Amino acid sequence: MGDALEGTPYRAVRVLGRGGMGEVVEAEHRALRKRVVVKLVRRALAHDPRFADRLQVEARALAAVSSPHVVAVLDLGQTPSGRPYFVMERLRGTTLGEELERRGPLPVAEAIDLVRQVLAGLAAAHRVGLVHRDVKLDNVFLCAPGAAPGGARVAKVLDFGVAKVLDGAVAEAAPGAEPSPSVPAPAYPTEAGLLVGTPRTASPEQAQCQPVDARADVYAVGLLMYTLVVGHGPFAHVEDALALLRAHVVEPPAPPSRYAAQRIPAALDRAVLKALAKRPEERFESAEAFAAALGRIGAELAEEDGSGGAARMPEAEAGWGPQSRAWFEARPEGSSGAGAGGGVAAGAGEAPVDARLFAGLTLASTVVFSVLAALVLRGMGVW
Structure with a gap:
């Protein structure tokens, strides 16, 4: 070239x-x-x-x-x-779209971490009066581990090409920090009545070509969270663009747990559905509020994993009925606290057995079997 x-x-x-x-x-x-x-x-x-x-x-x-x-x-x-x-x-790494295509749905804890980073970036944009209006998998970049301190993977929001500059927006600055430069409104603003963004990830107000604010990005991030843990969005069954826009406006989304192959905490179901509320005033009021809710869910998951008292159910058992789940999760009194299924090599879900009791029972059964065998042989005239 x-x-x-x-x-x-x-x-x-x-x-x-x-x-x-x-x-x-x-x-x-x-x-x-x-x-x-x-x-x-x-x-x-x-x-x-x-x-x-x-x-x-x-x-x-x-x-x-x-x-x-x-x-x-x-x-x-x-x-x-x-x-x-x-x-x-x-940047070095991949988009979230490429990551999802390569790996399939991400573990809940990892997805929460990445989405909270996206929300942090959007919150910074909202503070200076910018609404992204096109948050989607391909507009989030996942930097390679070596690009961040400690080898952590950092998510960065890309492509503000259709961002909305809110009227009367004033850039905020942290105490003691230099003020951020102001964002000029475009000299040629988007014409009224035109859809801005991507139909697959448009908020209901975008789908209806209505004014938007930061809560339109909250909706898009709700779709992002849903897609990362399920593998597809709530309206994946809709292909036609006009039908898709209608779904955003009127079709209630099913909770992620209905389609996910992994366990989705009930709190995460509620948080995602709140972010996907049709009316902006029923969503999280800000990116920070959504991130805080996800942070609490992530902390609960980490506590479960660390304590072992409420171990996550294996993905293969996600569809079991209540009785099977209760049996799988049951632990004998006085056990060490390791979650059921913790000792995979010994057989998932097996209760611990006292070694001395097991040896005694084995010896007793051997003696009984020997006596019975002797009586049978004597009756047959063999002994």
Whole structure:
């Protein structure tokens, strides 16, 4: 390919993706030899002020958000041929969509951790007056373990290309911190009556082309949480775009536990369904509130796993009836507290047996069997 960044401080290395409005390329700073990612307006649209405005709003919006869970913007400029561009940090890893396709549904605790990181990034955006409006698996990047201290995997929210700048938004700053830069409203705002976002993850108010606020992102994250633990969203059975939008507006979603192959805590069912409420005022009031609820659920799961007193039911037994579950989970009095099924090598669910009692019973049964055998042989005249 030709160097789309000729005449800038950056050298294009390879194309990472193309969309209707622009393209994304991996690039290298010519002097520093540092790899970055550059987003440019498509060549054919470079001189349309609407697209240049949209790209600049996205860049300035990202620059205004200070969070380790939102991709960082490093530079903003224009090529000599007139193509506006902005520069982002180069991330290593996969999108959540790719991760789900590779692994299938994620364990509940892991999914909660990743979704709370997404909510932290969105909360930072909401504080400066930005609503993402397109939160989905492919817009969340899961950084490779080596990219974070301690080897932890960090989730970062990407692509604020259709973000909504709320009217009258004022950037907030933590005490003692420098104020965040303000986010300018687009000079060419989205026309009324147009759907903004992706039908599969649109909130009911987006589906009806109504005004949105931060609770539209809460809805989208509810869909994200659902999909991560189940493997698909609540409306996976709907294919037609118009029918899908109608489902968001009127069809009650089933709880994740109905379709999941793993145990879903009742509290998580309730939290996800609250995030997916049709009316914004019935959802969590903010990304922080949703994250706090998930944090409590995650802490309860960690306590269960650590104490062993309420061990998780194996996935294969998730569909058992109440009596079978009660038998599986039962423990004899005076046991050490290890959950049922803890000793897999000895047989899941078996109660411990006293070794001396077992030996005595074995000896007694051997003596009885010997006496009976002797009597039988004597009766037959053999002995």
